[in-house]
Amino acid sequence: MVTLFSQIKGCIAFLGYVVNTIFWAIPIILGSVIKLIPFAPLRTATSYVLDFCASAWISVNGVIERLLHPVKIELTGDTQFSTKEWYMVIANHQSWVDILILQRIFNHKIPFLKFFLKQELIFVPILGLAWWALDFPFMRRYSTAQLKKNPKLKGKDIEITRKACAKFKAKPVSVMNFVEGTRFHKTKHKKQNSQFQHLLKPKAGGMAFALSAMGEQIHKLVDVAIYYPDHVPSYWDYLTGKLPSVKVHIKISDIDPAMRGDYMNDRDFKIGFQEQLNQLWLTKDRVISQLAGQVNKE
Template identity: 60%
Template sequence: MLKAVGYHLRGTVSVLGYFFNTVFWFIPIFILSLLKLPPVQWWRRIVSYPLDACATAWITVNNLNQRLLSRTRWSVNGISSLAPDDWYLVIANHQSWVDILVLQRIFNRKIPFLKFFLKQELIWVPVLGLAWWALDFPFMRRYSKSFLAKNPHLKGKDMETTRKACEKFKSKPVSIMNFVEGTRFTKSKHDRQASPFTHLLKPKAGGVAFVLSAMGEQLHKLIDVTIDYPAGVPSYWDFVCGKVKEIRVNVSVMPIKDIVQGGFFNDTYFTDPAQKARFQQWLNERWQQKDQHLAALNSTQAPL
């Protein structure tokens, strides 16, 4: 009884810490976002640096919260070669919302602030859309096949627009994050997919292919992350309450050129079945290795 009360008390204090830290750093981020509105490229580039610094500081305080209020043992391998002034594409298996906190913790100040590709429509979300834009989250515009059938003159325009939006990353290091499975692992999803992997869902090549097609010349390295929760997959509440005893993370880094060699990602990737098949095969092989690694760790993939 007392132990349960202690967990809930710790979780409540931790959540309040996350909340006040978020409010504290959101204020300067919002103010800097407004300062970034004038369409002057050199000025926007200058403002983007204190914006990223605020986001990094937000993660640093969140990490301090975790260290103070949880007793989680962390085992992290493969991050010694990373640098905050390089360009990365980050992929990982996905089991829980805790994954995002894990990635932010292990990569904070080791690589550029993690960013996700967002749908163009999200830029209009009140307040948050402005903050995402100011923090240089890349927005993508994707046209459906039915839309392009009615408007064939727009074919390829979505990729062209996205590439233009990402030009700023030629001179500014960036880390682009993609959860390749597209959703969190659950037993029911695994069964519906008839996934050939024991601990993973099927990887989806489209998201990574889109990033590489839009930014392949700018990104230098791929970071492949394998996250394992030995005692079972935790919820966010489990994590903040300090119930997660151990988290194991393995990081593998490889040059992007090793992936895109052979013309994987040219302007015809999304219309060339042979290119698609080659990349899907490469991704399946990566996922097979990841699955074997999780099996070697005796991963349970069950809720706590």
């Protein structure tokens, strides 16, 4: 009976999220039409309104969660944020629920989280337009083969993304990056022969590329460690109340100037960047071990 009740609540919660998403998607799509008007002050003002809509969407999602499947978030570390700061947010990745946890933690505390997206995703019906309207930066990466075939493309990827990020000079932003590039799984961990106990190997290129494209306006790093005490939840586990709690540790630091450079063409910078990121990951691995140890003691 308890299981059946949980399933019913999960279905109701899912329906609530769908309705809430449609409700807030309408003004965001309409706002995207306004942003097509080539008048910078109007575009900037519209961006603030659309970010408000997106934050309101997350807030209502939070109400649904608290009513139907409450999750206790045990937060440690740095908790002093600002909506007027520019942030690079990095986190370990285990489940799509990670995004929901991050949205709940940071909503209304830092600027609305943006994700770097592949250029091709702008053509996804409806969503591509919504992402563009919300100022999600689109990246274009050229392969080694493409660069060999057409050397004139060298540096174009950074330039395209830098132009996409130019709008952030007038408006604070938080850029999200899952550095591992994929969700953690024991099979992937074993295949990588990862030196970390709880993490996959970090992929330095995407973060280095993002920092280079963003320029000097983004100078705070928010490093998030997420640990699920019972098990890594699926989205359905989340909806049906099978995620009673999650432990999250946050560390905020200044972005080292040595982490900005030409990752593609400067070998010394590339090696140095990888070493710095590996150190961050070693620290995160120890933090997760500590969070896991606290659970075992309890």
